[in-house]
Amino acid sequence: MTPPNAARRSERAHRAILEAAYALAVDRGAAKVTIEAIAARAGVGKQTIYRWWPSKGALLLDVLIDAVGAVSEMPDTGDVTADLKAQMTAVTRLFQSDFARFYTGLIAEAQGDEAVARGLAEQLLDRADGPRRARLAKAQRDGELRADVDVAAAAEALYAPIYYRLLLRTAPLGVDQVHALLDVVLDGLRPRE
Amino acid sequence: MTPPNAARRSERAHRAILEAAYALAVDRGAAKVTIEAIAARAGVGKQTIYRWWPSKGALLLDVLIDAVGAVSEMPDTGDVTADLKAQMTAVTRLFQSDFARFYTGLIAEAQGDEAVARGLAEQLLDRADGPRRARLAKAQRDGELRADVDVAAAAEALYAPIYYRLLLRTAPLGVDQVHALLDVVLDGLRPRE
Amino acid sequence: MTPPNAARRSERAHRAILEAAYALAVDRGAAKVTIEAIAARAGVGKQTIYRWWPSKGALLLDVLIDAVGAVSEMPDTGDVTADLKAQMTAVTRLFQSDFARFYTGLIAEAQGDEAVARGLAEQLLDRADGPRRARLAKAQRDGELRADVDVAAAAEALYAPIYYRLLLRTAPLGVDQVHALLDVVLDGLRPRE
Amino acid sequence: MTPPNAARRSERAHRAILEAAYALAVDRGAAKVTIEAIAARAGVGKQTIYRWWPSKGALLLDVLIDAVGAVSEMPDTGDVTADLKAQMTAVTRLFQSDFARFYTGLIAEAQGDEAVARGLAEQLLDRADGPRRARLAKAQRDGELRADVDVAAAAEALYAPIYYRLLLRTAPLGVDQVHALLDVVLDGLRPRE
DNA sequence: ATTTAATCGAGACGGTACGTCATGTCTTATG
DNA sequence: CATAAGACATGACGTACCGTCTCGATTAAAT
Structure with missing residues (x-):
């Protein structure tokens, strides 16, 4: 009441x-x-x-x-590839730990509970995504990436595959995936010639 | 007994x-x-x-x-971008239907039931992934994509973001996402002249 | 403390x-x-x-x-039968009102709480019983009842059946019960000619 | 359902x-x-x-x-006073045992649960009352009691006081109560010579 | 064609957890 | 400093499902 x-x-x-x-x-x-x-x-x-x-x-x-937080921090050394590699590796490490059970379980919970889904998206994922987009945007300004690149889509293309493996387990999580993604996605976004 | x-x-x-x-x-x-x-x-x-x-x-x-199956078919018109756009759009449409509740619920179930996770990965996701990789490999042979591209990673970079939005709901599913992904990922994989 | x-x-x-x-x-x-x-x-x-x-x-x-009190008053017109009829009828009326729910509920409470049982017996029932016995004793002195009658037992034989029906609901409460009791109990206590 | x-x-x-x-x-x-x-x-x-x-x-x-049953049996030796004394004493003994806690608790329960009240009245109390009335009626036919006595009221006047003390604890249960009741009630019901 | 044994619909069983209610005690701020 | 408000630990409530376990009553195969 x-x-x-x-x-x-x-x-x-x-x-x-x-x-x-x-x-x-x-x-x-x-x-x-x-x-x-x-x-x-x-x-x-x-x-x-x-x-x-x-x-x-x-x-x-x-x-x-409460428990995550830190992983959303994004380094900035001037080398966008190195920075993303570092951060994606940190995420991968977290998802390889026991902590993953917690995270995947909560995502499962969110599938049947709209409030949890919203909270997860807004308070965790969007918060983590901001710095990633910002880093990519800076790389654009620095001339590391082409100016016409859709920075949000790029961030999704880089990080979503990590979540995909976490949740769908088609292949184990690992740093090789990080390298492969950087090669496939980021490399294609550099200024031509 | x-x-x-x-x-x-x-x-x-x-x-x-x-x-x-x-x-x-x-x-x-x-x-x-x-x-x-x-x-x-x-x-x-x-x-x-x-x-x-x-x-x-x-x-x-x-x-x-039983109910899915069909969506894993991959068209081949000779234009890899058009083919992927068609197939990714079909997947997106499916994920926008009522059927999504079923799919996401089952993925949730898989988080706590290893057998379901394995079945899902092997019988559904891997099966759907095969034709995608094959189509990309053919595009390589056709000279539409660079020869050194990691085809599996490319497939993941294209499709994982659709699943990401389905499950994590950071943004609505839609064809714009498909376009953005093709621009960001596939475009970067073309041969450099 | x-x-x-x-x-x-x-x-x-x-x-x-x-x-x-x-x-x-x-x-x-x-x-x-x-x-x-x-x-x-x-x-x-x-x-x-x-x-x-x-x-x-x-x-x-x-x-x-607080709420009862009054019903324990006992009239004295010189006719013990009439006086008891009046008082027993008053009790019956009270037990027919909404108030009965309160009373029976408290008696129920007393079955599991010794302090309540004691309070009920000493502060309510004994207090009500006193005037009844006194009226019967006076009737003895007046020659309306035999001298050897156990006045306490007589009071119990007259009133307990009303409580019996209140609590056990074998038959509805009513003035007929009062009449029947007076006939059966009190009538037998008159001096034998 | x-x-x-x-x-x-x-x-x-x-x-x-x-x-x-x-x-x-x-x-x-x-x-x-x-x-x-x-x-x-x-x-x-x-x-x-x-x-x-x-x-x-x-x-x-x-x-x-299940547990009671037996106590409702009514002896018939030809001497109604002796028979009632025996049966009332048996009831008193039962009510003096640990079993009383059970019985009073259930009566308490009945105060707030109409179904229990009905079951108690119909399946236990009425069942026990039948033989008592029957015994008194037989005594009437035998000339032990006056013909005009209301047998149901007499049974109530004899037994209700036992329940009264059981539930209201104004005085301890005991055989003296049984004797007093028989003296006060039954004695008055004998044929006047 | 008859036997026989597994499957079937039904649903009772021993459990676990749910989300709610009321208990009697403890804590805080308000007058 | 007694109050109103109400948070707290406790424990029982009655309900929903779980996965296992009988029950006859069909089947359908092997006699």
């Missing part, structure tokens, strides 16, 4: 829930995490979870955003 | 199950389909489902493979 | 609680009244209730005692 | 539930028995209980009826 009053929120419970959810999602995959297990591990009542998050997905999304 | 004897299988029940699963998956999304609902709609005992499929995912995968 | 200081008690809150509890108990039965509902209706914090009453039963008991 | 099919009922589960419910109700009182505890003790899923009984009260009523 009444919306919860954030000022009175117990910081202790809040943190315990995020930590419990993180631990459980990493070690058994987001799909197999239950609200009851989170509550039990956090030493918290289920209601305390339901009071602050509308669904398991929303909670896990918060946890994920 | 005894493995099921395919010869005695009831064709009526088999078809009813596939149809019920299809209908339910399309209209409420694969995640919200339950075995009980399929059994009830098909007028079949639950055991009859469990006798022939190990899991909901395996059943839905069968249904999906 | 500190015992509540009755002097500082808010009279406003006190009254609001009793009124809210009464209204709720009458209209949905004592069993379905919750402390939260009482607090909400009274515009009072839950703690304020818990501070002054140990349990829902204790609160309802207070409310009930 | 579909009503359960009694023919397929598991006798094992049925018995285990009744036994578990009995044990729990006797040792902690009907009010403190939970469906979850019954299910756990019986080694049964909760749904199996809900499939066959609409409420905790309905289940406990079944258990109680």
Whole structure:
């Protein structure tokens, strides 16, 4: 009935829930995490979870955003190929870790929960995409790339294949993929002759 | 104990199950389909489902493979850009239909069920990928693309972004994406004069 | 830690609680009244209730005692049969009203809460029983009843059946029961000529 | 949706539930028995209980009826006073045992659950009342009681006080009460010489 | 043609988790 | 400093499905 009053929120419970959810999602995959297990591990009542998050997905999304963050940083050494290689490799490494179970599980959750899908897109993916486009745009200004290149499409062509393998598992993730993508996509975008 | 004897299988029940699963998956999304609902709609005992499929995912995968198929065909008019545009557009159209709910739901299922992931990759995605690579390889032989291009990576760079938007919803699916991808990826792969 | 200081008690809150509890108990039965509902209706914090009453039963008991009282009065016209008929009829009427839901609910509460049971017996039932016995004893002195009659047992034999029907609902409450009881019990207690 | 099919009922589960419910109700009182505890003790899923009984009260009523039964038997030695004394004493003894917790708890339950109230009245109390009235009627025919006595009212006047003390605890149950009641009620019903 | 054994529809079973409700205690800010 | 408001841990509620397990009642193959 009444919306919860954030000022009175117990910081202790809040943190315990995020930590419990993180631990459980990493070690058994987001799909197999239950609200009851989170509550039990956090030493918290289920209601305390339901009071602050509308669904398991929303909670896990918060946890994920908390936990990722750093990977969206984009280096800028002046060499766009090197910078993208570094960043794409970092993403690949993250997706090779146990953490991947968490991420893929949450994406699965998003397929049936529009709110999670929106949160994921806006708070995580778009946020990560910005710096990538910006780096590409700078490379254009620097003359590393042709001026007419659609920077957003280029970013998608480079990163989507990594997510594709993460989710669809047609081939293992690895640095070779990163190299191949840079060769195929980025190389074609350089100024001709 | 005894493995099921395919010869005695009831064709009526088999078809009813596939149809019920299809209908339910399309209209409420694969995640919200339950075995009980399929059994009830098909007028079949639950055991009859469990006798022939190990899991909901395996059943839905069968249904999906049944239902897709056609989209993996690849035209060959001699103009690789036109051919890819046609095929990528067909894929996009499929992903814009109600059918998408089914597909994304099954991919979600695959995140927690290794057997489904494998089936999806091998029986659907790899099968669809073959003709794409083949078409690109032919274009190489025809001199439409440079000889040193990694054809598999190119196929991934072109198609993965469509799946990316299907699953991650950072932007709506549409033909503009297809055009942008062809411009960014394929154009860069042409022979340098 | 500190015992509540009755002097500082808010009279406003006190009254609001009793009124809210009464209204709720009458209209949905004592069993379905919750402390939260009482607090909400009274515009009072839950703690304020818990501070002054140990349990829902204790609160309802207070409310009930407040509300009854009057029915324990016993007329004395000199005709013991007429007096008992009047009083038993009044009790029956009370038990036929909406108020019965409250009373039966509290008796139910007492079955699992010794303190309520004790309070009910001592503060309500015994208090009501006193005048009844006294009236019967006077009738003895007046020669309306035999001298050897056990007045307490007689009071029980007359009133318990009314409670029996109230609680066990083997037959509807009504004035016929009162008449039948007076015929069967009281009539047998007159002096034998 | 579909009503359960009694023919397929598991006798094992049925018995285990009744036994578990009995044990729990006797040792902690009907009010403190939970469906979850019954299910756990019986080694049964909760749904199996809900499939066959609409409420905790309905289940406990079944258990109680199972367990009582015998006490409704009425001896007939030709001496109505002796017979009633024996039977009333048996009832009193039952109500003095641990079993009372069960009985009073169920009566409490009935105050908030009309179905239980009806079941209790019809399947237990009325059934027990029949033989009592019959015995009194026979005594009338034998000339032990006056012909004009309302036998139903007499039965109520004798037994209701026992229930009254059981439920309202104004005084302890005991054989003295039985004697007093027989003196006060039955004695008055004898033929006047 | 009869037997016989597996499949079928149905659905009860022991479970797990759900999301909700009320309990009684604890915390914070308000008057 | 008692209050109202309400967050908290706890625990039971009744429901939905899970995957397994009987039940007769069809089948369809091997006698």
